[in-house]
Amino acid sequence: MHRQLIASCVAAMFLSGCSSPPAQPAANGADQGSDPVAVTPVADSAAAMLHWGAPIAGDEFNYTGEPDALKWSVYDSSGHAGNGVRSPGQVTVDGSQMVITGTPDGISAGMSAKFGRQKYGRWEVRAAGSGDDAYHMVAILWPDSGNWPCDGEVDYMETTGNWGLINFFHHYGCSNSKTSVSKTLDLTQFHNYAVDWTPDAIVGYVDGVKWFEDRDPAHQPPGSMHQTLQLDWFPDNVTADGPGELRVDWVRVYPAEGSPRL
Structure with a gap:
């Protein structure tokens, strides 16, 4: 549900995103030049409860205007499966959050991270939404x-209507x-969604509590991956559609388990 820029977007119209060009991961699996990032701890986050240490990359969205172009590629393309439009004008940072707004006629947004590319x-x-x-x-x-789809996709926070x-x-x-x-949850309230990817498993957390685990080695993604955020439009062509919103307080990336950076 996420795409490569332009050519890949055309070729993969039935997916749901658009990615920035690939970057070569560093030998230790993290971006070159990554350093610990000072953040405000959140008690019910997986990072705090499981002692992940300091993040090596991310965005606290503590500025205003467009998403930081050094950190994000913002989509400018058709939407998921050709539905609607992904427009840079629909995403903004208000000093404490990144906000994507979707209009009733399917003008929305998405973006992919240039940071935290690692295997x-x-x-x-x-995040929260409504x-x-x-x-x-x-x-x-x-x-x-x-x-x-050959190299995988991990949707560790997704709504479906x-x-x-x-x-x-x-x-x-x-x-x-x-x-x-799936899990019942009030998504209009902020929750902390996390994924821990190791050579042995992919494990998901909500507010620090494990709720997903896949330990099948045949299911492992073969290469490095990066973060994307999207508000995708799925019109039913039956009922009238209304607006939508995705709000993200922060994005934080941590090194793999056992890394000397922990």
């Missing part, structure tokens, strides 16, 4: 290669097979 590691976002059921909020790990239910979808293999889990 194995930990990612966490604090609005029409046609809008789905999504936090994805997308392959740096852009080779979808119900603002009271959160889903984790792990896509794997060229057949786009998947494992998944």
